[in-house]
Each structure stands twice: as structure tokens, then as C-alpha cells.
Amino acid sequence: MILFVSSRPKDAEMRLSIRSTWGATAKTCRIVVVFGFGAVDSDTLQDEIAKEGRVFGDILQFQDIRDSYRNQTRIVLTFYEWARLNCNQTEYVAKADDDTWINLPLVLSSLESIKARSFIAGYWFPPGTSVMRTPEHAQWLSREERLDDYYPAYCSGILYVIPTRMVSAVLNTAATMQIHWIDDAFITGDPPEVPDAGDVITKINKDSARAKKEKKREAIVRYGLTGWLTLPYNQSATSLCRLLLKSTIMHRINSYTKQALYNLSCLQEQHSCRN
Template sequence: MISKLGFLLLLGCIGCVLLFFTFIERDLRSQISKTILIHSQRTYEMMGESSGNTRIIIEPSCNATFLIWIVTSYAGDPSTRSALRRAYIDEELQTLGIERVFLLGKLNDDAKRRTHVSQEALLDESRRFSDILQGDFLDTYRNLTYKHLMGLRWAMNNCKHVKYIMKMDDDIVVNIYGLLEKLHTGIIEKNSLAGYVMKNMTPIREPANKWYVSKAEYADNIYPDFVSGWLYITNSQVASKLINYAESYKYFWIDDVFVTGILRKVLYIKIQDISKIFTTDYRYLECCIKGKINLLKCEFLIGPNGGDAELQVKFRKFAKFCHANCFIRAENNLVGKTCVVAYKEPKLHKGVFQINPIKIL
């Protein structure tokens, strides 16, 4: 009887030991999994009242040789990122010497429920495409400056040998072939920010407005000249100046005003107006696409998607074909002079600013 009891006790002890090791192994696997998921988690310092550094949650590598293309994107809207990826696939961008990286923040629980996009989904997206840069801050309009500076800082630290940095919003359509052609001809001035120049813009002082700016946030009655955050081009030297100065400067949430206006002015960085290649109405891009039938190029290389992410894909097909097969339009046959559309008030900064109306026939 004692021998049998001892044997049972021995079996019980062995079972406990095996159970203990099972739990230890499971815990180790969990820790390893977490370490892999939060890969390359670089700490740049947490952000306070300044516009300084932020912690990186997801970080890609940089393989660009000519242009680093950073794109501000809302974490909860993968459709615009998908359209850009389908328009310009990664293999083609590599051939062109371009690296494209999407800049994201974090979604809170409410945003996750509304968009059905979880952090796990973003991690999976990063594993599949290796083009996500995510910072440890909420993905909101009020944090756009953090996102913008995070992208410039990453490009500056990881892509030091590229010639150009291009910052773009993800709802902007671009003819990358035409833009590269202009870059290779030296259209961009050294040590400058080149884009759609905005002048004499005033803060919105109406508290009920989504884009309300208080006197405490910005005391002056007019913003410095700046380039629209739709798309601008610069280099790592300029980005370095902006980043270094921003780290000790009071935070201002309208990112293009802050980065390319306030900081630029203090640092005496030039702005270069290349607005001739922009259109503020997406329907001009649709008119450009129709010109393919007559083998006519488009003078516009950049414009909004008008809420249609697929316009990016359509315009890229037109741009690819016409880059090799179409002819430059005559002055009297430019899209801006011949496109017939109903007038709509342009909103270059998603409702923040108004610009002079453009003439549409």
C-alpha cells in the first residue's frame, strides 16, 4: 500500500514539474512574440509641450538611392495606402531609386471600433509591405505635426545619402515619372522647400470651427509664407535644420504652417514656388486622362484625389503611357484652358485655408 502511494506521489510530482515547464515555455513564447511584434522600437524621447522627438513603434529600413517619399496617412484608412501601392508598386520604385514610407500614429479604442483596424492589422500590414513608420502618439489632426516631424527625422537618420526628400499627403495624386524628370533636370533649388506656396494666410479664430486656432496657440494675425503639406520636396540638409530646431520649439499643430512656415522663417530657409505643376481640382486630372486618346501630355503632375482613392491608379496608368508616347500640349491647348467642369471652391488644406479662385472654362 505504501509503495503504491509513493508511486502515485512520484507521478504527481512529475506532473507538476511538466506543468511548470509548460507555463514557463508559454510565457517565454509570449515575450518573444511581443519582442518581434514591437520590432526595432527606437526611443527618441517622449514628447511634451515642445515639438521634439517621439518613440517609434514600427520602423522600416531605407533602401532609397535618389528620393525618399514620406506619406502622411491615417492609420484607420488602409484604402488610400493600398491605392498608392497598386499605382506605384515597390519593385518599380526600387528601380527608380525611390523608397516610399507611410507615416502613422496609433488608433484609440474608439477609432479601432469605427475603422475596424487594429494594431495587429497594422503590424501585419507592416510585415507584408515593409513601408510603415508608426509613432507612439494618437493619430489625430492635432498630432499631425508629430507625424510630419517623425517622417523627416526618420528620413534624415536613415536615408542620409538620398538627394531628395518628398513629403506628401496620402489623398494626393502624383505623376512620379514627370516629377522625377523635373528633379533630374535640376528644377529644385538647393537648400529650399519647393511646393505650392501659400501667402498671407490667416488663423481661423471661430471657436466652433474644427480648425480653430486660439491666440494662445498662435498670437499673430497672419502666418508666415509656407508650402502646402499636399506635397513638397526638399533635401536632408534642410530637414536636419528643421528637425534640430523643432526639438526646442513650442508645438503648433497645423503641420505645414509650423514646419515649412514658422520654422522655415526662423531658419531663413528659402521656399520655391512650383505651383504651376499643381492643380487644386481633381477634375483637371480627369481631363488629363481623357487627353490620352489624342496622345497629349498634362501640364499638371500633382493634385487631389477628390475623395476617390482609385484616381491615383487611373492617373498613374495615364502618366506611364504618356511619359513615353504623348506630346507636350500647345499653349492654347493646356488642360487648364480647355477642361470644362462646374466650379467648386478649392480646399487646398482640407478646409483650413482659402486661396484665390482659379479660372475654369
């Protein structure tokens, strides 16, 4: 797997926290973690980024795209272009946010259970989420950017995974569409048609009550990964450990909390994919 972590150029501390926690685990799982962003205006910051890249060798900076929140879709699609050229032998291509805790052994185990050749795995939002139209909202879109008032089902950007064979289909479809900047909704909400996938079971966050056999032929499996959009508080140590051991992803985890979770004795089994 090649795992692209969307990062802010100046946030070296968050990148270091990943390298020393679940990023270290990735090395035992045959997963390559890279951190990506666009171009910056500051020469001082660019020098710091260049030095970090030389030291760790895991920085992807796309100089033809200015780094900004509203350029995230273009940045992720440019990573897909890079992956198509450089990662043909990789089984999976994934994108994650840098404030995410990822249980990589459980993620891989979940992916191995998927029988379909074409799928998108992640933490799914159900169809019908409203498009924000108020400019004061952090994720607002104008009608010029997206005409529809509702999103289809789509994955949270905290983590989503596709087979490498689907990268070209995603890029080819994106090239025919008007791009908007909500990258997770754009990339996973309108998945490309991939032939010969057959009938599938749709799973949304492993909620078996909502899983159903599709009546019509569907191209892509939507596979739900267990997780939380924020770390539950007021948990006993035992309850927290149980929760983390069965969750693939946890969102809104800062650098300090990443290290604290990594140091929990009950999570030692998450530190390696090797038996």
C-alpha cells in the same frame, strides 16, 4: 528620395491604391515610399496594421504619439527624426498626403532643375492667408497656439520636398518654437535659416509674373511645383491627359480615381523613370 505619406491607420485601401499606382512607379525612380501615423487604441486595428507592415514592409508607426489630426505636426517631425537617423545617403526627403496623385518623373525632373543647395519645393500658398480663429472651422488655431493672425507663404501638405541636408535645420528650428498642429504651415511656412544660400529666385507655382529676384540675401529657395488642389471636372479625355502630363501633383484623389488615372493609356510614360 524618401517619401513619407501621411495616412490614417484604418485606411489600408488608400495605401493599397498608392502601392499599385504611383507607388509602383516610385520603385523605378529610386524613391522609397513609407506610410506613417501614430498609435491607435484598438487592438484589432493594431493587429491589422502589424500584418500589413509584415506583408509590405512600408509602415512607420510612432507608438509614442497618439494618431490624430491635431498631432500631425509632431508625427511629421518624428518622421524627420527617423529620416535624419536612417536616410543620410538620400538626396531628398518628402512628405505627401495619401489622397494625392503624384507624377514622380516630373517631380524629379523639376527638382533636378533647382540650382540652390537649400530649398523647399511644393504647391505654395501666398503670404497673408488668415489663421482660422473660429472653433467651428476645421483648421482653427487659438492665439495660444499661434499668436500671428496671418501665415507666411507656405506649402500645401499635398506634397513638399526638401534636401536631406536641411532636415537637421528644420528639426533644430522646430525645437525652439511652439508647435501648432497645421503641419504644412508650421514646417514650410517658417523655414530655418541655412547659411551661404546667397540671392535666390523665388517662384510660386511657376507663375513667372510673380517670380522675382529678392533684393536681400535669402536663405532658402521657395520652388513651386505645378499642380491642382482638386481634379478639374468636365474635361475631355485629351484635355485631362494634357493637364496630368504637365502637372506634378493633384489633390483629393480617392483610391478608385487613382487606379483610373493609372490605367489611362496617355499616362503610360508616367509609370517609370527609366528610359
